[in-house]
Amino acid sequence: MKNFTHIAATSLKQAESILAKAKDEKSVSVIAGGTDLLGTLKDQIHPESPETVIDLKTIPGLSYVKEDKSALHIGALTTLQEIVTNKAIGEKFNVLAQAARTVASPQIRNMGTIGGNICQEPRCWYYRAPDNQFHCLRKGGTKCGAILGDNRYHSIFGGARVAAPSCTSACPGNIEIGTYMGQVRDGEIGKAAETLLLNNPIPAMTGRVCPHLCESACNRNGFDESVSIREAERFLGDYILANAAKFMKAPKKQLAKKVAIIGSGPAGLSAAFYLRKLGYRVTVFDKMPEAGGMLRYCIPGYRLPNEVVAKQIKALEKMGITFELNTDIGKKGKTLRDLKKKFTSVFLATGTWRQKTLKLEKSELLTSGMDFLVNIEQNKKQPPGDKVLVIGGGNVAVDVAISALRIGAKEVTMACLEDRKTMPAFPEDLEQAVREGIKLMPSFGPHQILESKGKLTGMEFVRCTKVFDEQGRFNPSFDLTKKEIVKADRIILAIGQAADLDFADKTLKTDRGLIVVDPVTKATNMAGIFAGGDVTSGPTSVIQAIAAGRKAAASIDTFLSGKKPKIVPIPRVNLGDFIEADTSCYSKCDRAATCTSGPSKSLDCEDHCTWDAGVIQSEVQRCMNCACVAVNASDLAPALVALDAKIRTTKQVISAADFFAMSPNLDQDEIVKEIEIPKQKKPAKQSYLKFRVRNSIDFPIVSLASLLELNSGQFVSAKMVLGAVAPIPLRIEAVEKFLKGKTASEEVAEEAGEIAVKNAKPLAKNRFKMQIVKALIKKAILESNNE
Incomplete structure (x- = not known):
């Protein structure tokens, strides 16, 4: 455990002030009972440890259980054991007492507080791994290890988009790739198009020429192959242009x-x-x-x-x-x-059209790669010569080389300073160049232009041993003893552009x-x-x-x-907006083959074609919609949601359901003060059922908090909230609606269980949780008549 400054707070205002002045939320933590925080600090589960820890236990007046005419009030520092033994809670809010009684061991219950319990960090073992072994989504990473790893105790109802997935993080345009992939998967092509247009107004073009950094970051790469994101973008781009009147109004x-x-x-x-x-x-x-x-x-x-x-x-x-x-x-x-006189504002976006050149004698005999490509596009497709030499290793050089070959060159060579592995062109473009017969000559730099009677005959190269120096600056080094001569009647420069x-x-x-x-x-x-x-x-x-x-x-x-720049608030995520993926995506499957237009090798005919809707639909099913599938493992959370509790903080009063649905659920300088539970209007059978491997210590694998009101053996109303099956305590309203007017029977209980798991999307290793859900629901229903 790293050293930190311990501050024994004497008031909430003092604690708030210290939190507000902290440079960021990672540099300071608060401690209530200490059973959760001390473990995380000891194991150093975060990339950074707090410099300051504020002790709330020293603040007077935060440990109490009070009852008035309308509600029960529980101070945030009230221990779980005090909740278990409190008479008022046991008689009127028994589901909370039952839930508190199941938490860990007596020692933990004597230390742990209700405020600490509802604010605890996720219990996912990837999140909790010592020394931050898995820098997961919840901690600012780009991957949820549970999606393709061991996920037996994780969500069966989808994940939560707690951070940008790896594909979006890698995209310079910050495009919400996972969102539009999900919309395509659901058949909502129009919504997917609108999502894409939020950050990219020309997807038909980027779907053809983007470097698709998103694909290199796709989390499927370590499993089989990345999702063909560019092909999906191209499909949507063509769809947008075909329906431009709808999308570009x-x-x-x-x-x-x-x-x-x-x-x-x-x-x-x-x-x-x-x-x-x-x-x-x-x-x-x-x-x-x-x-x-x-x-x-x-x-x-x-x-x-x-x-x-x-x-x-x-x-x-x-x-x-x-x-x-x-x-x-x-x-x-x-x-x-x-222009400034005629327009109220001007935007300069003139690009880099000026070709960089070589500082060699006779360089005027060389052709600009930019001019070469522009001339082709202006239908000046004169044969470039029999032997063409292209200087450069980037994408422009590849375009020049392939274009030269396709308009009549018999032999094309590409020479560049970089070695084969570090050539800056896209790997697939280099592979295409080689397939078409272009010779690559990496690790060589121009040394002398060769000519005879004013006409080019070729170029002499020397071996490049290093492109950048120790400081990372462009400063090529050469071995002048190793030379190569390339014969050419045209040399085209593609070594970069300037503005x-x-x-x-x-x-x-x-x-x-x-x-x-x-x-x-x-x-x-x-x-x-x-x-x-x-x-x-x-x-x-x-x-x-x-x-x-x-x-x-x-x-x-x-x-x-004249608007003031927006102050961006702390981004909050609704954990209840479950991100789902097709369960088939957890099986290995190759990405769809590239759609080619045919054997033609012309300049005007597109090499690739756009996939049809069927292929796109199949490909987007492969998207794992990377989200955090950790569950809310608090025992008290489902009970508080079932009781319609409210969480009172130093800034607001919020329902328990909304509190657990937001991440983060507190501002940096916000502290939970009290839990308020309204008096129950009608008596109901209250129960908290918890399935776990060991009777003590363990967090729930599945839990169920229920309030069931019966009249003459029939259900009048029901509240049922599942725990540890989703990122939030999950209220199963469909079951509540189904039970109204029914009697407690084996048949009704079994049907209620089936309804509860109807929309479940289990991961590869946690389908068993569905059976536990059904068992707990059945038990709660059948025991509801018992006194």
């Missing part, structure tokens, strides 16, 4: 303020979409004859067809976005200052060839002018540019509307 209310967007690439289109949805008048300027930026001109048609880009632009135009093309910003009449800032006003702050912006707001140093995408960061992915455009749109809205 013009705003109902149009505002007077106008925004100019310079550049129609992914950042510009993203900002335009979100600003237009807010009602602003948006005009997008671009220097090219067609909109789409690099999506239109620098990504070959076999990956992203021009017609897909055109459909996307048309859908945006239908929203009321204006495109002014063939327009150079910076020239007379179209300077930044001119073209010729349009920039001298007032606009730049650094190292990029526009300087506030990292959060995307604001430049010029009032009302914002920037985002590659022009501020250098070349990145499409989804990163989309995210930048979306963030800029939100900042522009704040700027134009």
